[in-house]
Amino acid sequence: MRKIEILYPEVGNLFGDLFNMxxxxxxxxxxxxxxxxxxxxxRFAQEDVDMIYIGPLPEYAQEIAIEKxxxxxxxxxxxxxxxxxxxxxxxxxxxxxxxxxxxxxxxIQCLGLFDAYAKRKMMDRFNTPFSGxxxxxxxxxxxxxxxxxxTQMYGDNGNSYVFDVEKGxxxxxESKKEGxxxxxxxxxxxxxxxxxxxxxxxRYIMKLLGVAQPTVAFEEDAEACYRIRLDEFEKMNVxx
Amino acid sequence: MIRFYFALWAAKAAKVxxxxxxxxxxxxxxxxPGIVAxxxxxxxxxxxxxPRTVIAVTGTNGKTTMTNMISDCLEAAGxxxxxxxxxxxxxxxxxxxxxxxxxxFNKSKHDIxxxxxxxxxxxxxYEHVKPTYLVCTNLSRDSLSxxxxxxxxxxxxxxxxxxxxKLILNADDLISARLKTDQKNVYYGTGHMxxxxxxxxxxxxxxxVCPVCHTPLVYDYVHYNHIGRAHCPACGFAxxxxxxxxxxxxxxxxxxQVRDKNGQIYSYHMISNSIFNLYNEVTxxxxxxxxxxxxxxxxDILENVTIVSTRYRNSTVEGIDVxxxxxxxxxxxxxxxxxxxxxxxxKEKEIVMMLEDAHFGDSExxxxxxxxxxxxxxxxxxxxxxxxxxxxxxxxxxxxxxxIPKERLHAVAQMKDLAPELVLKDGEAxxxxxxxxxxxxxxEARNIIENTIRERKNHA
Ligand SMILES: [Zn+2]
Numbered sequence: 001m002r003k004i005e006i007l008y009p010e011v012g013n014l015f016g017d018l019f020n021m022x023x024x025x026x027x028x029x030x031x032x033x034x035x036x037x038x039x040x041x042x043r044f045a046q047e048d049v050d051m052i053y054i055g056p057l058p059e060y061a062q063e064i065a066i067e068k069x070x071x072x073x074x075x076x077x078x079x080x081x082x083x084x085x086x087x088x089x090x091x092x093x094x095x096x097x098x099x100x101x102x103x104x105x106x107x108i109q110c111l112g113l114f115d116a117y118a119k120r121k122m123m124d125r126f127n128t129p130f131s132g133x134x135x136x137x138x139x140x141x142x143x144x145x146x147x148x149x150x151t152q153m154y155g156d157n158g159n160s161y162v163f164d165v166e167k168g169x170x171x172x173x174e175s176k177k178e179g180x181x182x183x184x185x186x187x188x189x190x191x192x193x194x195x196x197x198x199x200x201x202x203r204y205i206m207k208l209l210g211v212a213q214p215t216v217a218f219e220e221d222a223e224a225c226y227r228i229r230l231d232e233f234e235k236m237n238v239x240x
Numbered sequence: 241m242i243r244f245y246f247a248l249w250a251a252k253a254a255k256v257x258x259x260x261x262x263x264x265x266x267x268x269x270x271x272x273p274g275i276v277a278x279x280x281x282x283x284x285x286x287x288x289x290x291p292r293t294v295i296a297v298t299g300t301n302g303k304t305t306m307t308n309m310i311s312d313c314l315e316a317a318g319x320x321x322x323x324x325x326x327x328x329x330x331x332x333x334x335x336x337x338x339x340x341x342x343x344x345f346n347k348s349k350h351d352i353x354x355x356x357x358x359x360x361x362x363x364x365x366y367e368h369v370k371p372t373y374l375v376c377t378n379l380s381r382d383s384l385s386x387x388x389x390x391x392x393x394x395x396x397x398x399x400x401x402x403x404x405x406k407l408i409l410n411a412d413d414l415i416s417a418r419l420k421t422d423q424k425n426v427y428y429g430t431g432h433m434x435x436x437x438x439x440x441x442x443x444x445x446x447x448x449v450c451p452v453c454h455t456p457l458v459y460d461y462v463h464y465n466h467i468g469r470a471h472c473p474a475c476g477f478a479x480x481x482x483x484x485x486x487x488x489x490x491x492x493x494x495x496x497q498v499r500d501k502n503g504q505i506y507s508y509h510m511i512s513n514s515i516f517n518l519y520n521e522v523t524x525x526x527x528x529x530x531x532x533x534x535x536x537x538x539x540d541i542l543e544n545v546t547i548v549s550t551r552y553r554n555s556t557v558e559g560i561d562v563x564x565x566x567x568x569x570x571x572x573x574x575x576x577x578x579x580x581x582x583x584x585x586x587k588e589k590e591i592v593m594m595l596e597d598a599h600f601g602d603s604e605x606x607x608x609x610x611x612x613x614x615x616x617x618x619x620x621x622x623x624x625x626x627x628x629x630x631x632x633x634x635x636x637x638x639x640x641x642x643x644i645p646k647e648r649l650h651a652v653a654q655m656k657d658l659a660p661e662l663v664l665k666d667g668e669a670x671x672x673x674x675x676x677x678x679x680x681x682x683x684e685a686r687n688i689i690e691n692t693i694r695e696r697k698n699h700a
Contacts, residue, residue, distance in 0.1 A: 010448040010456060014389055016572075016610020018443075023641060038454045058391040058446075064454060122392070127385045127605070146605040148384050191607050196641070218640045225633045 002031040002209060003049040007042060008068075009035050011061035012054050015148065017089050020195040021053050026217035027202060028209070038064055044079055045072050050209055052079070056090025056191070059120070059150075066095050066110055073111050080113065085208045086185040089194060091151055093180050093187025094118040100151070114180050114187075116155035116171060125150060128240055130190050131233040132163035132178055136207070141200040142166075144229045145190035153180075153189075162188050167238040184208050199226055247281030248288065248346060251339040270327035274336030285331070285368035288338045289346045291322060291353035294369060295527070296405075298357045298397060299377030299416065300390065301574065302520050303329065305547060306377055307356040309524045314352060316541045317533055322350040329356040331364050338369070359393045360386065362400030370402045375527050377519070378413040380465060381444050381611060383570045390415045390446050408527045410519070411482040412467050414447045414457075428526035429469070429482035430518060433489065435584075436461040436468065442576055444611050452477045463515055464580070465573055484526035486518065498525055506535050509543045516577070517547055553686075557693045561587070561669040564682050569597045569675030572611035578673060579616040587669045590624040590662060591617065592689065594674045594681050596631040606634055614642040626650045626661045628685070655684050659692045 006021050025033055034049070036042045038061075043049055057065060069076065076096075080086065094100055100108045100118045110117075127148045133140050143163050152172035161170065162179030170178040171189075179188035186205075188194065195202040199222045206214035216222055251273040258272055277284045297307045304325070311323045322341045327333035334355055341349050357365050359379070376397070379390035387393050394415055401407075401420060409417050411427035419425070440448075442465045450457055450472035462468035471478035483501035490496070494510040496518070511521055521542070528538050553564040567578040575595065582591065597604055617625065617639065625648055627635035632651035639649050650661045664670070670689050674682040 013444075015384055015607040016443075016612075017607075019610040019641065026641065037456060038449060039456075056388075058389045060391055122395075125386060125388070129605075146607065148388065148605065148607075150388075191605070193607065193610055196610065196637075218637065221633070221637045221640055225637050228633055 002028070002051070003034060003043065003047075004031050004051040004053065005034045005036055005043045005049045007036050007052060007054040008038055008057070008061070008065055009055070010037055012057045012065070012092060014056040014058070015090060015191045015193075017055040017191060017193050020055065020087065020089060020193045023193070023196050023202070023217065024205070027214070028206060028211065038068055042069075042072065044084070045075055048079075048082070049084065051085040051087070051205075053087045054089075054092040054095070056092055059091075062091055062095065062100075063108060065092075066108065069095060069111060073113070076111065077113060080183055080185050083184050085205065087205065088185075088187040090189055090191060091118070091149065093189070094151060094153065096180065096185070096187060097153065098155070113185075114155070114157070114160065114182065116153045116157055116180060118151040118153045120151050122150050126152065126173075128168045129233065129236060129238050130168035130178070131166040132168075132190075133166065134163050134201075134204075136200065136204045141198075141204060142230060143190065143194070143198050143201055144226070144233050145192040145194050145197055147189050148191060149189055157181075162186050163190070167233060167236065169240045173240045196222075197226065197229060199223055243281050244284065244287045245346075247277045247284050248339060248342060249344065250280055251277035251336075252344070255340065271332040271336050273339045274327070274332035274334070277335050277339050278332060283368075285335060285338070285365070287346075288335075289342050289348045290338065290369055291341060291348050291350050293351065293373075294353045294355060294371045296355050296357045296366070296369075296371035296374045297377070298359050298362065298374065299410075300359070300380040300382050300393070302377040302516055302523075303356045305517070305520050306375060306523060307354055309520060309545060309547070310375070310527060311354045312545055313524060313528055313533075313538075313541050314354070314531075316544065317528075317537065320351045321354060322352070323354040324356055325354075329358040330361045334361075334365055334369065359397055362397045364400075366400040366402055366405075371405045373408060373527065373531070374401065374405050375408045375523060376410065376416045376419065377523060378410050378467065379416040380413075380573045381446060381571075384608060385570075385605065394419065406530070408523065408530060409480075410467075410523070411480045411485075412463065412469060414451075414466060414470060414479055417480055418451065425480075426484075426526060426530050427480045427482045428484040428522050429479075430463070430486040430522055431488070432461050433463060433515070436463055438462070440465065442573075442613050443615075444572055444576070450475060450477050464577060484522060484529065486522045489518070496521075498522060500529060500535065504535070506539055508539055511542065511545055512547055514581075520547075553682075555686075555690065557690045558697045559667055560664060560693050562672070562686060562689050562693075563669055564672040564674060564686060566676055566682075567595060567673050569595045569677065570608050572608045576613040576616065579613055582671050582673070583616045583619050583622065585669065587667065588621050588623060588665060589669045589671055590664070591622060591626070592658065592662075592670065592672045592685050593625060593627045593635055594629055594672070594678050594685065595635065596629045597675055597677050604631065606631060609635065609638045614639050614644070618642055618644045623648055624650070624661070624663050626652060626658060628652050628655055628658055628681075655681065655688065658685065658688050662689065662692055664693055664696060
């Protein structure tokens with residue numbers, strides 16, 4: 001049975017993003033979904049799991065999560081190199097970067113699995129719609145969603161990004177490359193929840209998990225919503 | 241100095257102009273003197289006279305009701321009160337209220353100012369307007385495009401508050417209750433109530449772990465979301481003891497018993513039976529007692545206080561109730577409370593759902609619907625739900641994911657297609673759930689529903 005570990009759902013639950021997992025449960029009911037709390041040892045540290053998910057957190061909880069995961073840095077690196085699927089949405093991806101800089105210039109050291117770093121601007125909330133593309137084999141998948149965040153990420157993700165930007169922006173307002181990618185680690189600030197709003201992306205994740213012919217839950221309705229959004233985003237003029 | 245007086249007088253002149261042209265400028269006009277004053281003298285808030293006692297009201301839900309109730313009660317107690325109840329709760333509205341309160345020679349016209357303050361404006365406002373009291377209703381998940389989570393709002397309010405301000409805090413909200421814990425604060429709360437659960441039934445609970453040791457908190461009871469009493473099984477951290485606590489409620493006689501910090505219990509008229517308004521009333525009682533109003537006098541005052549509710553409308557047509565409930569779109573906690581309420585009403589019912597905020601532009605961010613408890617609507621008695629609008633498909637999809645059977649769900653893009661989707665059984669209730677930006681649509685939907693009921697009755 002596939003094991004899917006949800007890290008810190010008691011704090012990493014902003015913007016409805018836990019529905020990425022709630023929905024995956026409906027798409028892939030025959031998997032073991034493990035919820036790990038802040039004071040527990042993550043399952044991936046004890047045995048191999050098939051997927052790890054971590055969602056957007058309040059800043060205080062993001063810092064606790066960094067503290068909790070820091071001793072597991074090498075293990076995480078190993079897990080990524082093995083090809084375990086990791087999905088980190090919203091500011092959860094920053095945990096895996098090199099550091100987070102506060103408004104006052106102070107820095108919080110992160111896991112350092114990516115060179116990119118984040119800068120917080122706590123009185124300057126950044127909101128934008130987002131659309132972009134990614135490759136699923138030979139096929140190009142289109143992605144729609146939203147960004148709503150206090151941080152921007154900087155550093156070179158030219159060879160390690162997730163989506164090519166069509167509308168909106170990448171890891172910062174000047175960037176055209178969204179997210180952080182290393183093997184099957186996917187980090188992105190695209191909210192929606194992304195797996196709800198993008199059935200092709202959910203099928204892509206399911207393929208990474210070894211599902212040969214993936215179908216998503218309520219596929220017809222999911223596709224209908226997706227098509228309406230694609231159409232709207234097509235016509236939309238997005239200024240960042 | 242000259243600049244200050246020029247700004248003050250110009251702002252007052254602006255107010256006269258607005259009165260002359262009020263039909264043109266309408267509601268936005270109440271902030272206009274504030275805008276003028278801030279433009280001409282950016283530090284006007286520092287210079288302008290403030291009432292001797294300033295009561296700031298803040299928090300995610302219930303600020304406006306609270307500001308109105310406190311102002312009304314203080315006036316009923318014979319105090320001379322000004323407030324920003326007609327203007328906005330950000331810096332322009334607060335400046336406008338203070339311009340209004342100042343004489344031409346910068347003397348305060350009123351003794352007491354009750355100011356509703358937007359949480360995000362805390363730092364800007366409290367730097368110059370130092371409240372004597374701060375009444376905080378609660379900090380909850382709000383519109384994500386501005387306030388992504390209540391811990392963020394907590395930090396903003398905490399940073400802005402002066403040391404001299406006396407805080408009146410909600411003991412049942414473990415987020416705002418932790419404001420300025422180094423000071424002697426006053427806490428209010430409501431005890432265990434019928435309908436409480438022993439764990440959170442909502443998707444959103446913004447304080448699930450102990451702030452000291454990060455162990456999952458154990459809730460003694462939960463009213464809704466994270467509002468209730470909790471303790472940490474590991475380190476002993478717990479909700480503060482309320483100084484004023486509503487200990488029992490009698491919905492038949494509409495009276496509630498409130499214990500004060502001396503252990504005395506007084507019986508007050510319950511001005512509403514909704515949990516939000518019960519909290520509002522306990523908050524007002526805690527504040528007014530601390531302010532020095534004698535308990536017996538307060539009991540009398542609260543006999544006559546009313547709450548204006550524009551969010552609820554009810555009619556009965558041919559035996560079918562048509563009930564409108566406003567559920568603030570983009571605010572998951574507000575929508576969840578309405579869903580919970582509707583699901584608990586006894587009749588068979590249909591829901592017409594119009595929660596989208598079309599004004600948000602071409603493709604609004606709907607992530608909040610995955611923070612909202614559509615799961616509450618998964619109830620056999622709610623046998624038909626029609627989502628109306630451009631985003632109707634997204635709402636239907638959300639409800640499918642909530643486990644609601646597809647045959648109960650319908651999406652129509654336009655209001656004109658609503659009538660054929662309605663079943664309208666004898667004796668049922670139709671709920672119109674609408675957003676504060678879709679008040680016009682509520683009227684339209686209501687007309688369609690009422691007319692369809694009559695037409696079908698005539699044909700039968
Ligand atoms: Zn603890």
